[in-house]
Amino acid sequence: MEERRYRTVQNFLKLRIQQGYYEVGSYLPSENGLCSSFSITRTTARKALAELTREGFIERKHGKGSIVLERRKTLGLLNVKGFSEAVGKDVSTVFLQNPVPGNWDPKINFTISDAELKKSCVHFSRLRFVGSEPVMTEYNWMAGEYLKGFCDLDFIEGSFFKTLSRHYHIEITGSDHELRAENADENKAILLDIPIGSPILHISVKFLTNINNFNIYSELYCNTKYYPIGNSYHI
Amino acid sequence: MEERRYRTVQNFLKLRIQQGYYEVGSYLPSENGLCSSFSITRTTARKALAELTREGFIERKHGKGSIVLERRKTLGLLNVKGFSEAVGKDVSTVFLQNPVPGNWDPKINFTISDAELKKSCVHFSRLRFVGSEPVMTEYNWMAGEYLKGFCDLDFIEGSFFKTLSRHYHIEITGSDHELRAENADENKAILLDIPIGSPILHISVKFLTNINNFNIYSELYCNTKYYPIGNSYHI
DNA sequence: TAGTGGTCTAGACCACGCC
DNA sequence: GCGTGGTCTAGACCACTAG
Known part of the structure; x- marks a missing residue:
């Protein structure tokens, strides 16, 4: 056909x-x-x-x-309220770990397919700020097979998704989330500049893409005290 | 036209x-x-x-x-994982407060329109279980104008949304969420059977409907330790 | 007024599910 | 084989936007 x-x-x-x-x-x-x-x-x-x-x-x-x-606005993803979509907001991002070849991490909360596990893994992590306040740490894993040269690439306007779209024609086609309230361990507490044991929102995400068996796994830890996570869904 | x-x-x-x-x-x-x-x-x-x-x-x-x-499954709403959509799961709900006329509550995290504030308010709250474990408390408010007889009604199959659809032809057309990780206060701790100060997920929801100026405001408090909140979105 | 998208008609052929 | 939905053509008229 x-x-x-x-x-x-x-x-x-x-x-x-x-x-x-x-x-x-x-x-x-x-x-x-x-x-x-x-x-x-x-x-x-x-x-x-x-x-x-x-x-x-x-x-x-x-x-x-x-x-x-601007496609990201229409995707119905969870967002730090007033974060990336806010105009004129003083938001910024620093890399805790630049994109590198790495291993699939047991921290990932979703089941990774055998096809993915057989492939090498690329990892990066970031810390995201509103003003001078850290509000979210983000850890990402994905199969590296389709991302030739990715580790040497600069992100387009700081956006991972834009970079995937422009350079690799990879688009997000869906996502699954799991949400948990947890106590911050020492590492997260230091990164987010909050007391150990503070309540933080742990979001596990599996982003599906237009490429079969290429998913992006993210573990997010958010300080929601001043910047809650927002989400909108309209028919 | x-x-x-x-x-x-x-x-x-x-x-x-x-x-x-x-x-x-x-x-x-x-x-x-x-x-x-x-x-x-x-x-x-x-x-x-x-x-x-x-x-x-x-x-x-x-x-x-x-x-x-079954429309609720397609609405992209946040759900307790394995809660209402799971077949054969032992889930149940008890009313903490049956539907009654009441007042608009300052606990509501969204801006209520003047048109709504001028109308009388209907309130109810529930506690939801998986097995014998309480996992979520839920507080709901809405304008009563379109819900004649609502306070005397039994919910169809225990579902508030089904009741709205069947009896009033009111459909959910969208929702806005705000998510926060918080510490359980004494009241929530007792209801959810967890220690005071445990991390809980606080979800504020504004459900939009096909009726102008009729929205449903919900404040949810979830123990996500064993049953995280899940969400799926697919293009 | 010209150009755009929105609705609608009256056909045709094809691909899928089922008996 | 027959009924179902999926794709496509060739037209028509209408409603919105802008110069």
């Missing part, structure tokens, strides 16, 4: 967005434009654009066009 | 689902059936069914039909 025509158009546009050819805030070609370029009818063009909408890449505006979105 | 034809069909089917006329697990009329019944073309019938799919009421199965879903 050959590829659906709407998928051809959808993937063509998606690639151009990932490459930055269509920048965030700019408009895609109109439906009629796509009809001409690809020799398709509006139904098919609209289906392609509907799929990109569903995936969170664009928003359709009646009378104007299809505008390219 | 008159109502779109696909919306007519969509709302017709939605009402029948809410009323239980089409039960969970059963099939809606086929596309061609809807075309005949409503004198529309397949494009329009498919649009109606696509909307119901997006809203989480049905799932479309190639070669079979449109099957009615």
Whole structure:
């Protein structure tokens, strides 16, 4: 079975967005434009654009066009309230451990597939601040197979997800979370600058991607006293 | 502007689902059936069914039909892992406070609109168990205006959301969450049968509905030691 | 007024599930 | 084989946005 025509158009546009050819805030070609370029009818063009909408890449505006979105905002992920999405906020990140080849860690709270375990693992960890206050430590693991050169790469605008999208065309397609309230151990207490035993929010995340058997495993530890974790979901 | 034809069909089917006329697990009329019944073309019938799919009421199965879903599973809400969705699990709920007229509580972590504040408030609270272990206390507030007779009602299968849907055709259309790790105060410690000061997960929720200015505000306190909170999101 | 997306019709052919 | 949903064409009219 050959590829659906709407998928051809959808993937063509998606690639151009990932490459930055269509920048965030700019408009895609109109439906009629796509009809001409690809020799398709509006139904098919609209289906392609509907799929990109569903995936969170664009928003359709009646009378104007299809505008390219900052995708992270549409993904329904848990976020430190007023953290990365806040404009003008004094947020920053430091690496505790730059990306390096490493081992799958038993700290990971999800089941790692055999296919992943057989591959080598890449690890990095970060400490994230609002102003001068540390609010979250973050530990990440993933199979290195698809990330040639990743350890020598700078993150695009400090964003791991943007880097995956731009350089590797890897997109997040879903995530599973587990949430726990815990007491901070000595290590976390020092990093987050709180007393040992303070309550912290432990979030285990498994990010699924468009690549089979390539998932990203993250363990997050948050001081929610002043910056709670937020999440929004709308039909 | 008159109502779109696909919306007519969509709302017709939605009402029948809410009323239980089409039960969970059963099939809606086929596309061609809807075309005949409503004198529309397949494009329009498919649009109606696509909307119901997006809203989480049905799932479309190639070669079979449109099957009615248990909607809560598709809503992307935070759940106690292995709690309400687990089959055969020994889960139960007791009311700490049956639904009663009450006052808007300052404990609510979200901003309540003036329109809501002007209305009377209905409150209830529950304690939820897995086996004999209490894992979550739950406090709920909402404007009573649309809930005539609610305080005298039994919940359908113990579910607040099912009751809202069946009796009042009120559906959840979204939710905002705020998550905090806290220490249990004496009251929560007793209810959850844990030492005072134990870390607990405090979840503040604002549920949005299909009715303007009718939101449900919930404050949840969870012992996540053995039953973490889970959440799944997939494109 | 021109261009955009939103709705809708009336067909056609294909792929999947089931008897 | 037959009914189901999935894809696609070729048109039409309408509603929104902007110059």
